[in-house]
Amino acid sequence: MSTPVTTSTLPQAPTFEQVREDLIRPLHKNTFANKLWIRFLIVIIILGAIAYSHQLIKGLGVTDMRDYSAWGVYIANFVFWVAVSLIGSLISSILKLLHQNWSNPLSRIAEMIALGAITMAAASIVIDMGRPDRLQNVVLHGRLQSPILWDFFVVNTYLVISIILLYLPLIPDIAILRDRMTDSPPWQRKLYKALSLGWHGTQEQWRLLRRSMIVMIILILPVAFSIHTVTSWLFAVNSRTGWHSTIFGPYFIAGAFVAGSAAVIIAMYVFRKRHKLQQYITDRHFNMMNKLLVLTMLLYLYFNINEYLVPGYTWQRLDGEHLRELFLGHQAPLFWLTQILGLVAPIVLLLFRRMRKPLPSLIISIFVLLGAWMKRMLIVIPTQFHPEFPIQNVPKHFLEYIPTYTEYVISAATLAGAMLIITLLVRVFPVVPIWEEAHDRGINKIFKAEKTSNIHENEA
Amino acid sequence: MKMKRNILVTAALGVAFLYSGLLANAQDFAPWPVPDEAAAVENPVALTKESLQAGKSLFDLQCKACHGESGKGDGLIKSANLTTPEFLAQTDGAIHYKIYHGRGVMPGFSTLPDEQLWDVINYVRSLSMVRDSADLKDATISLYFNDAEGQRELTAKVEETNAEGEVVPVAGMKVNFAVQTHFVLGQLPVVPADHYTNENGMVTVVFNDTLIGDGEGMLQVVASIQDMEYKPAQVTEAVGWGVPNPQDYWTERRALWKNNDYVPIWLLISFTGSALAIWLTIVYVALLVRKIKLEGDRYENDVNT
Structure with a gap:
């Protein structure tokens, strides 16, 4: 086992040691650019914290949420983050179960994005609360009949599952890091030692790991579908135009896969460049990811047509008002920009x-991701201006919602928060799974970390 | 439906409230000049018990909402206090003129028979007459049900104990008949017109048997008196004269809109079932991960020994 098997048909095929060193090389040095980037994110988060404490002290009046638009950019952010987090399940679960092995090097990127996004989804809900100190009442006095309680349950469950699903395939890699990263600071070595769980790649350990992974990969599917379906039900179970739709569940899930795929493509580009992983995240991966993006976007387009054509055809009283506002009214420029630049043009x-x-798809994915966020705003906000009962005696400026600086700064901080989580994870863990990469290249079927290889031979 | 009605009622009350506030600030009851010839008109209706009772009926119907039960202007809309010396200094003719014509939010009542307006004026004046409750006499009221010849009748009997200690009937006493509604303290009048006791202290009315009762058709019938000479008294008797209403009460059933104690069973099972299944699976995986750790420890022990 100490001499890796090289595939003779591929000249200069990398050995296991080469793959391993390529993938852990970025962890050895903390570059100046990386330090600067982390500090930049922290500054934005601090600004967000200041804005949030302002909101906490003054109350939600510092936002532009009023009687009509009681849900604003925070809830749009929440839906956006939940959407992005679903990519973890698409790549790590659906593609794996379908034996789409090309996506294996991307699974960890997807899982890290999922973890960052679901954390910020949970944070966005707390941010939206006027009295976050009463959060425990959701559990203590929540009604089982309320989708809010279901959402609370499923977001937290998905957060836990995301952590486990990120962690399980990391265990063999952490064992490698434990053995190889001996020059890293003590805290980092301690972290590797604790998290590697004494992994030595024995048959029994592999058996246990494989079993846990297959259980989690299957478990995450219903939970991932639930989380976004329940999020859509927060809207759909209200008798409100634009929300009260039977296709909202699948519509949200399709939209989630679009947003998540775009996020993965952006992350792929960044890490490929920064970690010099051109050999591991290849043009083929971009090609396949973009095909996947087109597939999900076509599905999303199909749901969009359903979502707008059917009420647009009947043009009922409130539906008509709502759709006129979107199609022709003062939401129209944003709506058509989102639909064309964020959906139709990328497909074409x-x-x-x-x-x-890589580069063209990076630019397209940025548009898709921006469009995905704008779309969440267009789903959450305009509906609220067309209630069944007009609200009386409200000042005129209640009739439109323009997020305040406070809201924008806090929103930016959640974006920075998600990116910081991903950045810190990438700082200590390899972004491409080492053992899976080696396995897929046929270099090692079930390999052991070097330190113990001779012992294994003795056993044999 | 109920929700909609509640919203409408709340909105209406809110508007009325705002409106009243605006008006109160805007004019605060500017002087209301009355032509001399109108003020000089004399009240043709004598101040009798019947007039006061008729006046009270009309006051309760038309005036109480704004002017308040005691006429102090403390109803829903800020309105004139009908018990101040300034108000009472006016002639009956002047008050009649104001009721007849109205002003601002105070509507005119020109369509009502003149006699009723004079009754109300008599009653309004009586509001400011101080009456010690110790002066009020005690009366007892009893209620009887007659169900003969297909006609259901309610009979109330009002009696008092006179100075000689004899129980004697009270004649000419107005008796209100009502049924208890489901709402706390709610009473639904069941006989529209006013009815007075005869010389035997009895009054008999035909019962409207289309009223909806509880599951067995039971109704709580209330007969009561409210008089200026007597303390209020009432009697409540149950009778199975209502239309049975076997319908389940939503308040006692499980439903989506209820609190946690009334969660629908299907929801309870599906939610807790899936939550439990998911978390048991997570616990199972956690146990597997623990086994990985134990296996690692075992392996390291083997290596070291």
Whole structure:
């Protein structure tokens, strides 16, 4: 086992040691750019914390949420973050169960994005609360009949599952890091030692790990579908135009896969460049990811047509008002920009092979992700201005919702928070799974960390 | 439906409240000049018990909402206090003129028979007459049900104990008949017109048997008196004269809109069932991970020994 098996048909195919060193090399040095980036994110988070304490002291009056628009950018952020977090389940679970092995090097990126996003989804809900000190009442006095309670349960469950699903495939890699990263600071070595769980790659350990992984991969599917379906039900179970729709569950899930795929493509580009992983995250991966993005976008387009054409055809009283506002009214520029630049144009562009190359697809994915966020705003906010009962005696400025600086700064801080979580994870853990990469290249089927290899031979 | 009605009622009350506030600030009851010839008109209705009772009926119906039960202007809308010396200094003719014509939020009542307006004026004046409750006499009221010849009748009997200690009937006493509603303290009048006891202290009315009772058709019938000479008295008797209402009460059933004690069974099972299944699976995986750790420890022990 100490001499890796090289595939003779591929000249200069990398050995296991080469793969291992390539993938852990970025962990050895904390570059100046990385330090600067982390500090930049922390500054934004501090600004967000200041804005949030302002909101906490003064109350939600510092936002522009009023009688009509009682849900604003925070809830749009929540839906956006939940959507992005679903990518963990798509790549790590659905593609794995379908034996789409090309996606294996991307699974950890997806899981890290999922963890960052679901954490910020939970944070967004707390941010939206006027009295976060009463959060425990959701558990103590929550009604089982309320989708809010279901959402509270499923968001927390998904957070736990995301952590486990990120952690399980990391265990063999952490064991490698434990053995190889001996020059790292003591805290880091302690972390590796604790998290590697005494992994030595014995048959029994592999058996246990494989079993836990297959259980989690299957478990995450219903939970992931629940989390976004329940999020959509927060809207759909209200008898409100634009929300009260039977397709909201699948519509949200399709939209979630679009947002998450775009986020993964952006992250792929960044890590490939920064960690010099061109050999591991190849043009083929971009090609395949973009095809997956087109697939999910076509599905999302189909749901969009359903969602807007059916009420648009009947043009009922409130539906008509709501849709006129979206199609022709003062939401129209944003609506059409979102739908065209964030959905239709990317689909058309990504049909061309050249657009599925890293750089063009990065730019397209940024548009898709921005569009995904804008779309959440367009789903959450305009509906609230068309209630069944007009609200009386409200000042005129209640009739529109324009987020305040406080809201923007706090929102930016959640974005920075998600990116900081991903950055810190990437700082200590390899972004491409080492053992899976080696396994897929046929270099090692079930390998052991070097330190113990001779003992294994003795046993044998 | 109920929700909608509640919203409408709340909105209406809110508007009335705001409106009243605005008006109170805007004018605060500017002087209301009355032409001399109107003020000089004399009240043709004598101040009798019947007039006061008729006046009270009309006052309760038309005036009480704004002017308040005691006429102090403390109803829903800020309105004139009908018990101040300034108010009482007016002639009956002047008050009649104001009721007849109205002003601002105070509507005119020109369509009502003149006699009723004079009754109300008599009653309004009586509001400021101080009456010690010790002066009020005690009366007892009893209620009888007659169900003969297909006609259901209620009979109330009002009696008092006179100076000689004899129980004697009270004649000419107005008796109100009502049924208890489901709401706390709610009473639904069941006989529209006013009815007075005869010389035997009895009054008999035909019962409207289309009223909806509880599951067995039971109704709580209330007969009561409210008089200026007597203390209020009432009697409540149960009778199975209502239309049975076997319908389940939603308040006692499990439903989506109820509190946690009334969670629908299907929801309870599906939610707790899936929550339990998910978390048991997570616990199972956690146990597997623990086994990985134990296996690692065992392996390291083997290596070291």
